[in-house]
Amino acid sequence: MRSESEVLFDDTPFKIPVAERVTRLPPYMFGAINKRKYQLRVDGVDVIDLGMGNPTDPPDPLIVQKIEEALADSRNHRYSVSNGIGNLRKEVSSRYWKRYGVRLDHNDEVLACIGSKEGFSHMCLALMGPGDTAIVPSPYFPVHVYAVMLASGNVITLDTREPEKFLQNIAYTCENLVPKPKVVVVNFPHNPTATVIESDFYVDLVKLAKKHGFLVISDFAYADICYDGYEAPSFLATPGAIDVGVEMTSMSKSYSMAGWRIGFCCGNSEMVRALATIKGYYDYGIFQPIQIAAIVAMRHCDAAVESITTEYQSRRDVLCEGLTRLGWNITPPKAGMFVWADMPEAWKHMGSIEFAMKLLNEGGVAVSPGRGFGDDGEGCLRLAIVENSQRLRQAVRQIDKCLTKVEAPA
């Protein structure tokens, strides 16, 4: 038997057996690119970062002023309520009414989340367990897949780029999978592909949900970022939608408040309650000054939402026109914060990860490789329009230079 000090000072490495739910997660596809991006920055390279949908523009000054005031009030430094303060939930409910004609009971059908990503992830935990399956749009925003996996559910990815076909494939899967899928995730305007739909899509989706008994989670993070007069429909505005699902919205993009971590889950009261139960165990809610400033944002800052959308639209034009001039096959998005671009034919052999690494190393421009959004994303790149127009023009010049430095291999 070993002595106490032999046990204490034993230097054989201590094994940390983390849970299988952690070990079975695949390696993070953007890991290598992000690491390289940070290294280049440390080395003094001015990387033009179109990698992540992380707004660089500040929120409206009124929002910042309100949080400063709220910070000065000592009562706002205590734990808040997990599901969000009443006035905030009322404001969200009133916004849904004004914008979409949807009536929501702020007590039972609205919940504040620490960003919609947190709400989405915990909703998966609230709805799913071993043996349950979720249909997820593909190419996929990674959390749509990994939140289901972390909840021990199975994932079926279906290409969402042709919404009619997506619906047909949902129907086919429901008719043939045993047991049937429990959850269907939809995300329009879609990240990463910018695919959009009209409201009749949701009518068909609700019909399918009722026929096959699945629940719907609509990720509506880009609700307000629409161009050329397009208006993204809310899933909840469809008759019967509230019987079968919820919608996640976010203040990250519309109000440039990504770092603040505030979003909402609205809709079916049983689903909202299940999420509230999980959150009640896990967290104490969003820092109260953030909630108070968010009320002011929604009440008084519509003009800021319009102005940021106009700005994104002109950046979209700059980037799309620039890449088209280089000979890229580009469809300008009608919504969202991303240009989803086909890789130029001459470079397709390389694969999107290697190509994105080339643009970063030799062009100083960071983009997201389509492969990071699953196999269906291969051959494409996602470029976030988060840098200003001047930087986007510069990005196009740098991409051009990097790709014409040597002849593209045949």
Ligand SMILES: Cc1ncc(COP(=O)(O)O)c(C=O)c1O
């Ligand atoms: C489709 C989609 N859903 C959710 C999120 C996360 O939003 P939030 O900042 O509210 O967590 C993002 C952020 O990029 C997104 O693209």
